[in-house]
Amino acid sequence: MKFRLGFWIVLTFVVVWLPSRSPAPLIYVPGEGWYYEAYGTTAKWQRPNAREQLEVAEQAFTNQTYSLTLHAAHRILRMWPLSDHAPRAEYLIGRCLEVGRKDEAAFKAYQNIISQYPKSGQYNEVLEREYAIASRFLGGQWFKLWNTIPLYPSMDETAKLYDKIVANGPYSEVAPRAQLSIGTAREKQKNYAEAVKAYETAADRYHNQPEIGAEAMYRAGVAWQKQADTAEYDQGAAAQAIAAYTDFTTFYPDDKRVVAAQQAIVKLKAEQVRGSFEIAKFYEKSRRWAGAVVYYNDVVQLDANSPLAKEALQRIEVLKPRLAAPAAK
Numbered sequence: 001m002k003f004r005l006g007f008w009i010v011l012t013f014v015v016v017w018l019p020s021r022s023p024a025p026l027i028y029v030p031g032e033g034w035y036y037e038a039y040g041t042t043a044k045w046q047r048p049n050a051r052e053q054l055e056v057a058e059q060a061f062t063n064q065t066y067s068l069t070l071h072a073a074h075r076i077l078r079m080w081p082l083s084d085h086a087p088r089a090e091y092l093i094g095r096c097l098e099v100g101r102k103d104e105a106a107f108k109a110y111q112n113i114i115s116q117y118p119k120s121g122q123y124n125e126v127l128e129r130e131y132a133i134a135s136r137f138l139g140g141q142w143f144k145l146w147n148t149i150p151l152y153p154s155m156d157e158t159a160k161l162y163d164k165i166v167a168n169g170p171y172s173e174v175a176p177r178a179q180l181s182i183g184t185a186r187e188k189q190k191n192y193a194e195a196v197k198a199y200e201t202a203a204d205r206y207h208n209q210p211e212i213g214a215e216a217m218y219r220a221g222v223a224w225q226k227q228a229d230t231a232e233y234d235q236g237a238a239a240q241a242i243a244a245y246t247d248f249t250t251f252y253p254d255d256k257r258v259v260a261a262q263q264a265i266v267k268l269k270a271e272q273v274r275g276s277f278e279i280a281k282f283y284e285k286s287r288r289w290a291g292a293v294v295y296y297n298d299v300v301q302l303d304a305n306s307p308l309a310k311e312a313l314q315r316i317e318v319l320k321p322r323l324a325a326p327a328a329k
Helices: 002-020 050-062 066-079 086-099 103-116 123-138 155-168 175-188 192-205 210-230 235-251 258-285 289-302 307-328
Strands: 026-029 033-036 143-145 149-152
Touching: 050 066, 050 086, 066 086, 086 103, 086 123, 103 123, 103 155, 123 155, 123 175, 155 175, 175 192, 175 210, 192 210, 192 235, 210 235, 210 258, 235 258, 258 289, 258 307, 289 307
Parallel strands: none
Antiparallel strands: 026 033, 143 149
16 A cells, blocks of 8 residues: 555656656647757747747758748748748748758748748749749649658649749739749640640730740640640641641741741641541441542542542542432432
8 A cells, every 4th residue: 555655646746747857858839740859948949929030940941951940931821820930931841841852831831922921022932943843743743742752753743833923923023934934844744635734824925925925825735735645636636736836836936936936837737638638438338438539539638639539539539429320329
């Protein structure tokens, strides 16, 4: 009985008295995780107000002491989330996360500035940082699980990052480049229809910026051409590519890519001719004379000077009597 009483007295002493005297070196901060802090060092970096605390964070960032920067910046957001210094603290957090190759978390930190502090003086700089992160993913950087374990590269997720940048500021300095990059990501994904939509949006929204408009129109032609090349006899995509290249050469006749666009048009028209001729042959082989004549005529209309056009005219003459025979009956 005495032993049990003594045990409980000792246990109570340990639970009640020791915590107030323990160093507790492991500290958890939401959004930052666990970090080690030796006993008695807290006062060296904590300050009584947001301004002084930000000075600590800024100095630590200058000294490349990124863990201390994170501690000080996170404390500002916890203690003084509505202060004028909070946006800068969030920005420093994003920069530190970028240094630590935690780009997804950094992008989220920058998005917090856009959503929570829209009047921040660093608005354009934040968009530029987001653009830099998205561009690394566009270059093939892998997305990570828990900001640690590399999982996979994803052009779909990359396009969504650019989407957010454009949504943050459709007419910001970085938005035109971001809009074009959405198209690039979709092209890498081989989703050419979505790529064309992105380029057409850029051409329409930023038509007053000739460099962006020209780039967007030309890339739309390229995307349509890729779509035409991936689907046999896709006359629609080829026609759209020709139209896009034609618009490009019309609106930007002095662009150095006009020659390449014209060459692409010639190639696409040749492909159209070949595709229509192949379809006509298919209809003829299936004894569907009317369909064959329609596509042979299409060959002639597309390029009357091509060798296939001459052959198409010959086939039309051969098929005319067969078309007349059902009518006579």
